[in-house]
Amino acid sequence: MRLSQSELTALLPHTGAMCLLDGVLDWDETRIVALATSHRRPDHPLRRDEGLSALCGVEYAGQAVAIHGSLLAGPPNGPAKPGYLASIRELELAVDRLDEIESDLVIRAEIRHGNETGLLYAFSVESMESNDGPLLLGRISVFLPG
Template identity: 30%
Template sequence: MNDMLFDFDTVHRLIPHSDKMCLWEAVTAFDDDSVQCRTTRHLDPNHPLKRDGRLSKLHLIEFGAQTIAIHGGLKAQAGAENTASPSSKTPRPGYLASVKNITFGDFDPQTTVLTGQATQLMADDASKLYQFELQDQNGQTVCSGRALVIHPED
C-alpha cells in the first residue's frame, strides 16, 4: 500500500537539513493547517543523532521540529505561505525559538515506524505556533508538545 503524498526526495528539498539529518521519509497527509509524516530512518545504525547506537527521547523534539519545517515548505510550495520573494516559492527562514509542554511516552528506539503530525495553531508575519505529536508503530504517543518558530525580518 502506498499512502505517500511526497517521497524522501521531495521532503529533502523542502527543509535545510541535508542527507541523514533529514529525518522524515515521506509525507502522508497535508493541508493548509497540518502535515503528517512517516519514517523508518531512525533505525539506521549510522543515524547522526544516535549515541552508542541509541536514539534518545530528546531527539524526538527534532523530529517534531522537522515536521513543522516540512509543513512550512509545503505551504510555500503550494503558494499559501508568505515567501522570501513574491515570485519565489522558497519558504521564509524560520528558527525554533521555544518548545513547551513537552511530554514523552514510552519510546522504543527500535519501533519499526515513527509517524509525526504538526498542526499550525497560530501564524503571523513574525512567527508561527505549532502543536506536534509523534507516534510509534502501535499508534502510541511517544512525544508531543508545542513549538514556536520565528521568522527574522527580511
C-alpha cells in the same frame, strides 16, 4: 498529497543522513503528517552509545514543521521564509528511547497560532503500529524574522 524523501530534500535544509523523514503522508493549510524509519538505523546521526533518546523526536517534529512551512510557501507563493526554532514547550515523553520502537514513526504537526512573525505548532510522534498514544508530544514555536 504524498511526498517522497527525494521530494523532501528540496524543501528541507537538512541533507544526507540528517534528513530524518522518509515522506509526507498528508498535509493541508494547517497540518502535516510525516513518516520516518530512520530511528532504527544504527548509524543515525543523533544516536549515542546508549541509543537514540526520545528527545530526538523533537528534531523529527521540527523537520515536519519546516517541510510544512516550505509547502505552504511554495508556488505560487514563492520561496519559504526562513524560520528558526524558538522554543519547545509542554514536552511530554512516554518512552526513553526511539531506537527501541520497531514500527515506523508517524509525526503529526498542526498550526495552533500564526502570524507574520511566528508560528506555534502542536506536535506528536507516534508508533504506526501502536494505539498506546503518542511516544512524545509538545509544542514548537517558530520565529519568522522580518
